[in-house]
Amino acid sequence: MTGFDSTVMKVTRVARLVVIASVLCVAAVSNSNAACTAATTHTLSPAACGVVISTAGCYNMTTNLVATSNSGDCVLITAANVYLNLTDVSIKGTGAASTSNGIHVASTAAGATIVGGTVSGFDIGILAAARVVLEAPDAESNKGDGIQLNSAASSKIVSGASTSNGGNGVTITGSNSFTMVSFDASNNNGSGTVVNTSSAGDITNETANSNALSGITLNKSNSTNIPGLIANNNGTYGVEVVSSTSNKIFGTTINLNGIYGVYLKESSSNVVASPGGTIHCNGIIDVYLGCSDTAGPNGAACATASSANEIDGAIVFGTGVNPYGIVIDLGNIGNKVLASNGATDTIDDMYDANKAGQNTWFGNVFTTANQSYIH
Known part of the structure; x- marks a missing residue:
């Protein structure tokens, strides 16, 4: 260790002691x-x-x-x-x-x-x-x-x-x-x-539980980290990301929200991951990249695409009640779904409304999917 590093460490220790003394x-x-x-x-x-x-x-x-x-x-x-x-x-x-x-x-x-x-x-x-x-x-x-x-x-x-x-x-x-x-x-x-x-x-x-609308909404907000979130039983969405980029939502428990668990709308370069957490049993879709505020896949391309988003290690389940696990709606391309796990959804565990090769699905585990290229 250099002399400069040692000096910095000593100064840091002194500063911490001063703060502790002041608090006491x-x-x-x-x-x-x-x-x-x-x-x-x-x-x-x-x-x-x-x-x-x-x-x-x-x-x-x-x-x-x-x-x-x-x-x-x-x-x-x-x-x-x-x-x-x-x-x-x-x-x-x-x-x-x-x-x-x-x-x-x-x-x-x-x-x-x-x-x-x-x-x-x-x-x-x-x-x-x-x-x-x-x-x-x-x-x-x-x-x-x-x-x-x-x-x-x-x-x-x-x-x-x-x-x-x-x-x-x-x-x-x-x-x-x-x-x-x-x-x-x-x-x-x-x-x-x-x-x-x-x-x-x-x-x-x-x-952020049991709010009438969302647990957390990011609107035109970028580079926000959201680790360790608990967002259950909210009226609309667990997390809503609108016109926002480079946000990270990970290690989460986002369950039983009224419409979507995580909703990415007109947003790019965001990361959603739930290792150690779950995104389960949300009203229509657990993780949704699209532009339908209330109904899930609607067959209409989004005016502003959501692209370069990554869903990594998301654990989504419908328990035989909820329709979809992970959905990428029409017009949203260049996204990745990796190492995610879905099951027991009433329609599809994983769904992509786009052509083969426009999004990347790799290393996922699921029971049902609407496209043969989803794997």
């Missing part, structure tokens, strides 16, 4: 790397909503908040590099009549870290318009989305939940390089997580 002092380190200690943490004990944090620093909320007005932010952060501890604090809005946000991180407040807190009864539970770290948030029963990230690149959501909201659990728009880890986005009246025009994201070990 009070709770965390903000994105500004300014440690919060008992001496530098300000106590907030407001009687009601309407809190504005306009100065950088560390804050510890000690009182629950209840909104008395349908409008206005309950907690508004306008300063950069704020650390706000909401552990064991509840923030409640007025419910169906609310037009306000529970917590609003303004565009001027990059580097905020918010820890804990239960936010319910608002139009939007948590709205961030700048880079933010949300640690163990609980956004529930809000009228619209539980959490929104808008133009909040490099934001992180670590553990926690956004459930039973009237809209989506989480909506991420225009926020590249976002991270979500070990998050529960279930039982929402929209989708679990929707990602719009955001690239280089990471959604790891998310649970």
